[in-house]
Amino acid sequence: MVEHLPATLNGVFHALADPTRRAMVHHLASGERTVSELASPHAMSLAAASKHVRVLEQAGLLRRAIEGRVHRCSLERQPLVQAFSWLRAYTDFWDARFDALEDLLNAGDDDDRA
Amino acid sequence: MVEHLPATLNGVFHALADPTRRAMVHHLASGERTVSELASPHAMSLAAASKHVRVLEQAGLLRRAIEGRVHRCSLERQPLVQAFSWLRAYTDFWDARFDALEDLLNAGDDDDRA
DNA sequence: GCAATTATAAACCGAATGGTTGAGCATCTG
DNA sequence: CAGATGCTCAACCATTCGGTTTATAATTGC
Known part of the structure; x- marks a missing residue:
């Protein structure tokens, strides 16, 4: 089906090391955005933002659907x-607190996978 | 108490974007290591490895205790x-029950932009 | 058709990265 | 003391990064 790039940790961590790109991830988390929409909060040229989008895309964090010029x-x-x-x-994080949380959250026990 | 640097997400993600440094983190996870010990698995000069150690240190991921020349x-x-x-x-990845976990343990939602 | 809109491409720039080598500084050891 | 060891520093180098500006391609709307 959809071909995904390998999405290495190198690329993902590198992509996330930039605050502009983290903000874009945050922005995308609530739904689809155009490149312009991703760019607009940031004080830089559209071309610069477009490069950030590309870094996210190459890291596998962003998928792009071209619809007309958008x-x-x-x-x-x-x-x-x-x-x-x-x-x-x-x-x-997990090990230290998991047990305590189990106790807290497992008032009623459901199915679980971990 | 020991004064720690702010440890920004920028620095942490940047530090982790390099496979040599991730290997060092992995190595350190099982206990203390000297700089030479951290360097030895990697095909590079000690000076280069020392720089990686420094990046980890400045990202707040590594603490250094100087004992003599070690x-x-x-x-x-x-x-x-x-x-x-x-x-x-x-x-x-985690289901809704762990949202409650975040509320409990929340470390704050800071976007460090620098 | 023409103009505006959306987005990328290309060339360029300064700064940071990741590596090298060589020198130097403490520190341990014989 | 002399030498080996552990590590950093400084200079250098090629590459990448994050931004700019200008140009260009494709689409949409009047």
Whole structure:
């Protein structure tokens, strides 16, 4: 079906290391945006913003649907999950608190996958 | 108490965007390492590895204890947790019950822009 | 058809990255 | 003391990054 690029951690972390691009991710999280819409909050030329969009796209974080002269962009979450999963191994975030949270949140027990 | 640098997402994600530095983080995850120990698996000069160590240090991911001529390095997990937390908001990886988790543990939603 | 809109391309620039080599500074050891 | 060890610093180099400006292509609307 849709061909995805490998979406390496290098690319994903690099893409996220820039505040403009993180803001774009944040913006995309609530729905599709055109390149202009992604660009408008930022004090830079459209061309510069377009480059940021391209970095996100090449990192696999953004998909682009060209509709006429408009490029409609959407967030691709899978590479974010990859990065998230990588980090998870090195944070004690989970292990340190999981048990306590189980107790807190498991008032009524449902199906779970973790 | 020890004075830590702010540990911005910029710095943390940038530090993690390099495979050598991710390997160093991995290496450090199992315990303290000297600079030489961190350097040895990598096909580069000690000076180059030393620069990577410095990047990790400035990102707040690594703490350094100088003992004689040896620099003993340890992993600082808190900035990893910050990055983890940022990512968490954009992955739908975990189900709704863990939203409550975020409320409990919330480290704040800072967009550091610098 | 023509003008405006949306977006990329290309050329350029200064600064940062990631590597090298060589020198230098402490520190441990024989 | 002399030498080896652990590590950093400084200079250098090629490449990438993040921005600019100008030009150009494609689409839409009057």
